[in-house]
Amino acid sequence: MKLITSFDEMRDAVKEHRRAGDSIGLVPTMGFFHAGHVSLMESADHENDMVVVSIFVNPTQFGPGEDFEDYPRNLDRDMEMAEQAGADYIFHPAVEDMYPRPYLTYISVEDITEGLCGAKRRGHFTGVATVVAKLFNIIPADRAYFGLKDAQQVRVIEKMVEDLNFNIEIAKCPTIRESDGLALSSRNMYLNGEERSAAAILYRSLQAAGEMISRGERDASAIIAGINKLLDSEELIEPEYVEVVDYRLLHPLEELRGEVLIALAARVGKARLIDNLLINLAQSPD
Amino acid sequence: MKLITSFDEMRDAVKEHRRAGDSIGLVPTMGFFHAGHVSLMESADHENDMVVVSIFVNPTQFGPGEDFEDYPRNLDRDMEMAEQAGADYIFHPAVEDMYPRPYLTYISVEDITEGLCGAKRRGHFTGVATVVAKLFNIIPADRAYFGLKDAQQVRVIEKMVEDLNFNIEIAKCPTIRESDGLALSSRNMYLNGEERSAAAILYRSLQAAGEMISRGERDASAIIAGINKLLDSEELIEPEYVEVVDYRLLHPLEELRGEVLIALAARVGKARLIDNLLINLAQSPD
Numbered sequence: 001m002k003l004i005t006s007f008d009e010m011r012d013a014v015k016e017h018r019r020a021g022d023s024i025g026l027v028p029t030m031g032f033f034h035a036g037h038v039s040l041m042e043s044a045d046h047e048n049d050m051v052v053v054s055i056f057v058n059p060t061q062f063g064p065g066e067d068f069e070d071y072p073r074n075l076d077r078d079m080e081m082a083e084q085a086g087a088d089y090i091f092h093p094a095v096e097d098m099y100p101r102p103y104l105t106y107i108s109v110e111d112i113t114e115g116l117c118g119a120k121r122r123g124h125f126t127g128v129a130t131v132v133a134k135l136f137n138i139i140p141a142d143r144a145y146f147g148l149k150d151a152q153q154v155r156v157i158e159k160m161v162e163d164l165n166f167n168i169e170i171a172k173c174p175t176i177r178e179s180d181g182l183a184l185s186s187r188n189m190y191l192n193g194e195e196r197s198a199a200a201i202l203y204r205s206l207q208a209a210g211e212m213i214s215r216g217e218r219d220a221s222a223i224i225a226g227i228n229k230l231l232d233s234e235e236l237i238e239p240e241y242v243e244v245v246d247y248r249l250l251h252p253l254e255e256l257r258g259e260v261l262i263a264l265a266a267r268v269g270k271a272r273l274i275d276n277l278l279i280n281l282a283q284s285p286d
Numbered sequence: 287m288k289l290i291t292s293f294d295e296m297r298d299a300v301k302e303h304r305r306a307g308d309s310i311g312l313v314p315t316m317g318f319f320h321a322g323h324v325s326l327m328e329s330a331d332h333e334n335d336m337v338v339v340s341i342f343v344n345p346t347q348f349g350p351g352e353d354f355e356d357y358p359r360n361l362d363r364d365m366e367m368a369e370q371a372g373a374d375y376i377f378h379p380a381v382e383d384m385y386p387r388p389y390l391t392y393i394s395v396e397d398i399t400e401g402l403c404g405a406k407r408r409g410h411f412t413g414v415a416t417v418v419a420k421l422f423n424i425i426p427a428d429r430a431y432f433g434l435k436d437a438q439q440v441r442v443i444e445k446m447v448e449d450l451n452f453n454i455e456i457a458k459c460p461t462i463r464e465s466d467g468l469a470l471s472s473r474n475m476y477l478n479g480e481e482r483s484a485a486a487i488l489y490r491s492l493q494a495a496g497e498m499i500s501r502g503e504r505d506a507s508a509i510i511a512g513i514n515k516l517l518d519s520e521e522l523i524e525p526e527y528v529e530v531v532d533y534r535l536l537h538p539l540e541e542l543r544g545e546v547l548i549a550l551a552a553r554v555g556k557a558r559l560i561d562n563l564l565i566n567l568a569q570s571p572d
Binding site for chain 2: 011104107109110111130134140160162
């Protein structure tokens with residue numbers, strides 16, 4: 001496995017593999033790997049001849065007062081894990097190379113960035129879309145891998161790819177969880193012991209929602225009330241939103257039908273955690 | 287020469303030429319060709335193995351009340367001219383294929399789109415940047431050709447390419463003019479005989495500015511005053527702006543130095559016409 005920081009070197013490596021007829025998988029990350037990242041890399045390794053893992057803590061997707069400075073970083077450990085998971089290259093550009101001054105160009109995806117995390121994190125998805133487009137242009141891969149824990153992010157990237165005609169397939173990978181159900185996140189490290197235990201309620205509440213749906217519940221407000229009741233039972237959890245939306249446009253649903261995303265965000269101690277359930281329901285017969 | 291309207295067919299043609307080792311030149315246009323377009327195509331033909339000319343009157347770069355509906359179109363004549371000029375493919379997509387509903391993704395280039403034409407044509411350069419990025423993704427060329435008559439547009443595209451790391455060279459081609467100096471533009475067809483004669487003052491005023499500079503004038507306000515005086519001498523000309531800016535950031539200059547753009551826009555009858563002079567001045571010794 002090779003560590004590359006230079007754009008030209010990265011382009012040359014891709015070009016060489018292209019010439020050899022290799023398919024190319026890209027796993028864009030902010031580093032500080034956990035088993036969720038590893039599963040993305042393993043999927044990429046399985047489906048492509050060459051795998052590039054990018055590690056870049058992207059300043060433009062953090063808002064003022066968010067944790068850009070504190071975001072955990074550990075390149076040495078990340079490199080070991082990536083190599084084990086089958087990565088061929090780590091692309092680790094410098095902030096000043098990604099955003100040379102004056103930096104002026106941004107990509108906005110409208111509408112689907114307004115709700116859920118976009119409502120509180122203004123500009124977050126513009127930062128995400130912009131950096132991902134840059135990575136796609138530096139590393140023109142066949143497939144790019146993203147985790148469904150960040151479902152809105154995946155949808156924003158899918159929509160950008162569709163709208164801007166990027167010639168890349170977006171592979172959506174399932175959320176990887178701790179044994180008590182907590183979704184893996186680099187931000188879980190902000191939790192102390194008590195907060196860590198309490199955080200399990202996030203997924204338990206989504207599971208309970210899944211059970212309500214299995215029993216036939218289709219009323220979004222009932223689902224949301226069920227989740228909120230469980231979240232409220234944990235003092236250390238401060239919910240930010242609980243929403244039931246259609247996956248394609250991320251618009252709130254009254255009645256569950258089609259591809260449904262049940263998404264939540266909550267503050268737990270210093271951490272802001274998110275989780276979701278993506279369910280494909282047959283269209284109601286009526 | 288082949289006419290292509292389908293994205294997949296266009297991608298396949300590019301891929302085939304890539305496989306054969308051909309270099310690819312792209313000339314993005316809105317059609318209704320004149321000698322300015324022809325010169326872009328000839329440059330592209332000279333410098334590349336394969337030339338794609340796109341013809342797409344892009345709705346997102348027209349503001350409300352602008353001339354999207356009236357913009358002149360003549361595909362048959364365009365195809366003849368393009369073939370003569372060395373084009374191998376015309377890419378002519380449908381509006382509903384370029385902007386399928388819901389269309390949500392836009393590229394903004396900040397700051398350099400605020401002045402000059404951007405001040406009056408809000409959203410215009412977002413439409414331009416967005417459609418050009420789409421074309422670059424559908425037709426990943428080695429070089430793309432743009433005319434310097436639209437100097438701000440060229441600068442916006444150069445900046446987008448730099449910021450988003452598109453792997454494409456932007457070739458800037460000189461403005462082609464009528465014998466009396468009027469810059470060729472598809473919009474010149476909106477002019478009646480009297481307006482057409484009067485419009486020659488646009489370039490004459492820029493030439494006069496060039497002469498002032500040759501004689502040593504470096505004060506932007508004197509240059510602007512000189513141009514305005516000439517424009518005011520023609521009753522049929524209604525100036526929109528006359529500005530002296532640095533080419534890189536398009537910020538107004540007080541004293542001329544470096545790469546200087548002298549740009550103007552004016553209404554002449556139903557037409558809104560633009561023209562400019564790009565001058566490279568040695569840095570002042572002081």
